Amino acid sequence: MYDYLRELGHVPTQMDRASRGVLDGVLETNSLPRQLLGMQLMVETTALTIFQAVREKRIEPVLADLLRYYEKDEARHVGLGVQMLPSMMKRMSRR
Ligand SMILES: [Fe+2]
Incomplete structure (x- = not known):
């Protein structure tokens, strides 16, 4: 993706504030189940949805x-959360 964007002459240097805040919140937790929930089941699924929508529009071949x-890769990442999180949650308190 970096190479593709570089060829277009636009490599983003920073992330928008809201996205940065979401990622920081997910990455700064010390809880593995919370990281899996945030990364694999929220961030990755959002990325997967955006990639699919952009691909289907075929704005640029x-x-x-x-x-x-990218979709195949993201789907694997989502799968990790789907496989791992339920067993982790069973060991957690109800709260
Ligand atoms: Fe991913």
Whole structure:
């Protein structure tokens, strides 16, 4: 993706404040179940949805073809959360 954006002449140097805040919140927790919930089931699913929507629009053919690979990768990341989180939650208190 970096190479693709560099070829277009636009490599983002920073993330918008809201996105940065969400990622910081997820990454700063010391709880593995909370990291899995935030990263695998919230951030990754959002990325997957955005990638799929952009690919389906086929605004730019190279990007659309590239996003197919990203979607496969993101789907695996979501799968990790789906597989791991339920057993972790069973060991947690109700609260
Ligand atoms: Fe991912």
